[in-house]
Amino acid sequence: MKARAFSYFRAATIEQALDAHALVGDDARFIAGGQSLVPALSLRLQAPRLLIDITHIGELRGVRREGGFLRIGALTRHCEMLSEPLIAEFAPLLQAAAPFVAHPAIRNRGTFGGSVALADPASEFPAMTLALDAEIEIAGPSGSRRIKADDFFIDLFETALQPGELITAIYVPLFKADQRFAFDEMARRRGDYALVGCGMLATCAGDRINDIRISFFSVGNTPTRVKGAEATLIGSSLNSERIAAAQAALEGDLAPPENDEVPPAMRLHLARVLLGRLLGRLGESA
Amino acid sequence: MSGFDENLLDEADETVRVRFVVNGRKVACEVAPRETLVDCLRNELELTGTHAGCEMGACGACLVQLDGRAVHSCLMYAVQADGARIDTIDGLSESGVIADLQAEFHRRNALQCGFCTPGMLVNANELLSQVAEPSREEIRDALSGNYCRCTGYEAIVDAIDAVAKARNEGGSAT
Known part of the structure; x- marks a missing residue:
């Protein structure tokens, strides 16, 4: 049509x-x-x-350090997430997620700000802004404001953006030496929407996890942080017992909707499997 | 650049003039804002090598190069491309830059009906311009947004693989 x-x-x-x-x-x-x-x-x-x-607005372009943040202009294309050295150094979780976003030709056009603004619950980047504790800069008729990703995603395709407002940039806290990250997703076909996907960022002292943020996508109406699972891991070292506890906690964190193709129980199961894999990788990346 | 003029809203069905450099040639044409780039290329400029398949970014038959990068010409309006450089399969064929890919596709039967081939070639060209010798897995990944309903992809991957190796050895694949 x-x-x-x-x-x-x-x-x-x-x-x-x-x-x-x-x-x-x-x-x-x-x-x-x-x-x-x-x-x-x-x-x-x-x-x-x-x-x-809005693609010819210069102010919406560019990636640069600003204080303790990496300021990623809203028009930054998905392909730039793979090629931009500042992203690789200071927001490696975004670089890890980028190859999973659609197909190469889509990544040549699609923008980071656009993906976050649409807030597709099956998309990689909106969920990663949660894992990264990113802040979203918004311009609108009543001026400019910054909002935490935690407060941005409200419901299915519904965000804190008001009518007539525009995302201008996303601020990601700079990746630090004591941090580790992991990302993966399960999809039936490469480039297709994930059945379940997950990204995480942990701050560690040796084997001990001082802080961790874990965000899932394709599990409900919005990208979803799993705070119950996070709580089971914080303050502990990463061992099989803790990983099992985090997997068990997902039942309280996630409530996948009824769906003909992927029943809720199957999605929850896949989420547990994926979480176990990623926490395992997090432990190995020490 | 002037600001927004509300009268524009009454002119939604009227055509606007766009200019781009298509296959190295400066062209101007009149398009309605809702006309996609693929329709503009095929209908206004009569460059019918680019194919309109699914028209929603799923099949990859409509890939063209926009300012040097492969994009779906069904997922943008011609007005958005105003001022851009566009290279279509017609231009890439004429210039000879993908002659080795075309010959190898032909030699290995990497096409049957040929509908997907322009998109496959544009994509393969982009891949080989970025990764000198991609693995078969990388080739498959790069082609994940290009549907072929005839060949089963194996011969397409073979052809791209062979051309990558031949280019690195400085010879031709055949």
Whole structure:
């Protein structure tokens, strides 16, 4: 199918983009990489009157250190997650997740900010912002604000973004020498949406885990931190008994929805298996 | 650059002028904002080597190079490409840069109906420009977004593998 007719405006600045949205309201959509929005328009799941192209706004580009954070511009493409040295050094969990995001040609267009804004519960990057304790910078009609990833994802495709607001950057705390990370997902076909996926970031003192954040995707309406499992691991060393306890805790952390293709019990089982594997790898990476 | 003009909303069905460099040639054409790049290439510019398959980014038949990177031409509107450099399978064929890939696909029967082949070649070209000698696993991974319903992929992987090795040895695959 083809999209319903719309008008197109290429914004040169954030201000222009916000102004255009403010004038048109709910009938306007920002477009960046468009790798999810264009199919949605083709299927007429959405039919905006105006597309505001934000990909030529220089302020939304670039990756740089800022204080204790890596500031990743919203327009950073998925392929840049693989090639950008600053990401490899200071946000290696994102680099580990990037090869699992769709296919190479999609990664050449899709943007980090767009993925987080869409908040697809089956997507890798939104879930990784939770594991990384990232902060999301938002520009809107009433000014700019920063919000923790923990407070950003609200429900299915619903975020703290208000109408007319735009993600400008994502701030990721710099990866430190005493930290370890792990990422993996299970999918039926390479590049397909995961049946279950998980990423984690731990702060360790030798074998002891001082802090850990574990985030799952494809397990419910939003990317999901598993705080019960995290609690069983914090303050302990990583041994098979602790790993089993964390796996058991998932039953309280996750409530996968009914689904014809993947029953909740199967998804929970896969989540336990994946968690066990990743914690095992975390232990080996000491 | 001027700001947004509300009158634009009344012109949703009217065409706008876009310019790009397609296969090394400067072109301008009139497109409706909702016209995808693949439709523009095929219908306005009559470059029919690029195929429109699923039109939702799943099959990979519509891959073109946009500013040097492989992208789905069904997942962007022509207006978004205004000012960009686009290389299609037609241009890549004419220039000879993928002649060895094409010859090897032919020699190994890496195509049957040929519908997916333009996308396969654009993708293979990108892979080999980034990874000098990819493993078979890397080739399969790179092709994961390209559907072929005839061949079963084995011959396609063989062909790309052979070309990668031949390029590294400085000869031709055949």
